[in-house]
Amino acid sequence: DAGITQSPRHKVTETGTPVTLRCHQTENHRYMYWYRQDPGHGLRLIHYSYGVKDTDKGEVSDGYSVSRSKTEDFLLTLESATSSQTSVYFCATKTGLAGGTGETQYFGPGTRLLVL
Amino acid sequence: KNEVEQSPQNLTAQEGEFITINCSYSVGISALHWLQQHPGGGIVSLFMLSSGKKKHGRLIATINIQEKHSSLHITASHPRDSAVYICAVSSSNYQLIWGAGTKLIIKP
Numbered sequence: 558d559a560g561i562t563q564s565p566r567h568k569v570t571e572t573g574t575p576v577t578l579r580c581h582q583t584e585n586h587r588y589m590y591w592y593r594q595d596p597g598h599g600l601r602l603i604h605y606s607y608g609v610k611d612t613d614k615g616e617v618s619d620g621y622s623v624s625r626s627k628t629e630d631f632l633l634t635l636e637s638a639t640s641s642q643t644s645v646y647f648c649a650t651k652t653g654l655a656g657g658t659g660e661t662q663y664f665g666p667g668t669r670l671l672v673l
Numbered sequence: 674k675n676e677v678e679q680s681p682q683n684l685t686a687q688e689g690e691f692i693t694i695n696c697s698y699s700v701g702i703s704a705l706h707w708l709q710q711h712p713g714g715g716i717v718s719l720f721m722l723s724s725g726k727k728k729h730g731r732l733i734a735t736i737n738i739q740e741k742h743s744s745l746h747i748t749a750s751h752p753r754d755s756a757v758y759i760c761a762v763s764s765s766n767y768q769l770i771w772g773a774g775t776k777l778i779i780k781p
Binding site: 598601615647649658661662 | 703704706714715716717718721759761763768769771772773774
């Protein structure tokens with residue numbers, strides 16, 4: 558499995574505070590993703606990155622921003638956390654190389670965020 | 674209507690039973706993925722396929738491109754197979770379209 562870590566693993570915060578989640582990979586994968594997972598919804602894409610400083614929005618990007626200043630790290634920031642952002646957040650990566658397992662996504666362990 | 678539909682949503686079976694989980698999609702795809710999410714939350718890719726069939730241990734995944742349908746089979750099911758099984762399709766180079774998952778419980 559790809560070496561993907563997320564930090565923090567658990568966080569409790571208050572409404573209105575900024576929160577930053579970090580995804581770190583050691584596999585030199587080009588693509589990185591942030592998802593949220595909520596009961597009844599499955600995984601929903603928040604933002605993704607297709608290279609250093611190259612990012613784009615997913616289907617549920619409102620209230621979130623991302624940054625990728627180097628290959629290894631993809632940061633997700635909740636500018637002003639709301640209770641609706643209470644969720645489990647997963648980071649994923651893939652190589653994107655043609656053929657073989659280039660399209661397989663490898664997931665981090667997840668971050669449980671509770672916004673009170 | 675969701676672009677990726679899984680059935681059933683929930684499945685409970687006895688140990689040893691043959692399990693089938695279905696996935697139908699409505700978009701053009703380059704590949705279909707099956708993933709497993711354990712009760713502890715970790716997500717693991719099981720298969721990626723664009724045609725035919727793949728087998729890994731007791732797991733078999735098939736896809737019919739013409740019918741836009743895939744199945745995941747588990748033979749000789751075991752309680753440790755209890756998990757959520759997720760189908761997702763690659764329709765672009767960047768993103769996956771996700772099914773809602775099938776929660777499988779195997780009772781001893």
